[in-house]
Amino acid sequence: MQFERVWTAANWERLLVGDLFNKGVMGGLLLTLVLGLSSIVIATLLGAGIGVMRSSTRRALSVPAAIYVQAFRSVPLLILIFWAYFFPPTFGVQVSKFTSVLIALTLFTTAYIGEIVHGGIRSVASGHIEAARALGMSRLETQLRIVLPQAFFNMLPALAGRYVVSIKNTSLAFLIGLADLTEIGKQIGARLMTAPIEVYVTLLMIYFVVNRGLSLLMRLLEDRSRFNRIFLRI
């Protein structure tokens, strides 16, 4: 094992921030995190919408949401990335690599999060909804004040799992040549030529630390009293 060949200062810089300092191009772990986290945030918002639509009693809302979820869950993410990157140019529109991966990853994750939100909403006891309606709350108020806060805590473990998958999925970006962590690792490996084990073990370790950290952070949120103390100041 010759880890010292991989773990040079120059290689670490490229792995962590890419060519940010010498060429001004973001890359490496930084790009992976920016891509992963922004798609997580957007997909959570969109997914909440899809999940609420899916749980609606109106068929005009629930059927399109169900079709969306089913369609996007039965296609590999890689295919979605290829659609997002290679389809717009046929209309003469060039989408950047970062944007196309972001769009594909967000649409893909939205379908899964929609399903998680749907499950979370269904897990709230129907007595709570009936009681809220009986007390004179409107439908929207019932959703916002009674159903969603309870559903949120029921969803947290599944959401944490999904977020980790999203961070892992950003690694597919290297297949269209985006300089994310995996691509930089591949480049370092190609330059060294005789140290694939060291290079890929380093990559796997970085991903492991990031994803473990993310799931531990999400586990902190699952403690409801701590959540209230930090975010709601109760």
Place this chain on the structure above:
Amino acid sequence: MKLDWSILWGDAGLLILHGLVVTLQLSAWVLALAFVLGLAFGTLRWIGLSVTEPICWFYVEFARNTPPVVQILFWYFSASYILPGWLFLQLRDFGYEFGAAVVALAIYHGAFIAEVVRAGLNAVPKGQLDGARALGLGFLQSLRRIIMPQALRITIPPLVNESVSIIKNTSLAMAIGITELTYQYKHIDIFAFRGVEALAAVTVIYMILCTLAAGLGHLLSVRLSHHITARRGLRPVLTSE
């Protein structure tokens, strides 16, 4: 840009069909191996021996928290360093890409299946094992005849989800040049400039494959839980991934 769907009836169609066969072969191998791995590690974690626990934890956590495509690259590029020389040279003559992808994806999905199996085993009431042991069955015998049949029935829906994601994740094998569906799309795009048509065809095939797999799994879970359904008047629901 004008689309020309007729190319799908020519050589391009044959390439896609060939890709479909490779995708199915890859999925079948990965599913079988991952199931074996998952069953072994899930049961080991359920038993919870202090000797094996650190190894099982390391395997499951490391495999689940790292991207599958990096795992594929790792096994593919380091095969020549891990395997003994004579074996590697033999494998190289036949092309070991397929084997590397199968091993990597099986290890990745095996970890997920291990957690599913462990959860299923934990869901069986503790009294079942105690009862079986008290009636004179050995540990392995009670595991095989009493615990496993109950546990596996619960785990069918998550296992179906896992097989659907195995089919989807075989698309990552194109990273090391396996000629499955996604690779064939790239091939047609580069050599015939008919990317959109090929991509649409490949997308539809993946959708059909995944829907079929989920549907078959649903049928299986309905069949296997028929006695519960009949008794309680409940319909089993497929849980989401």
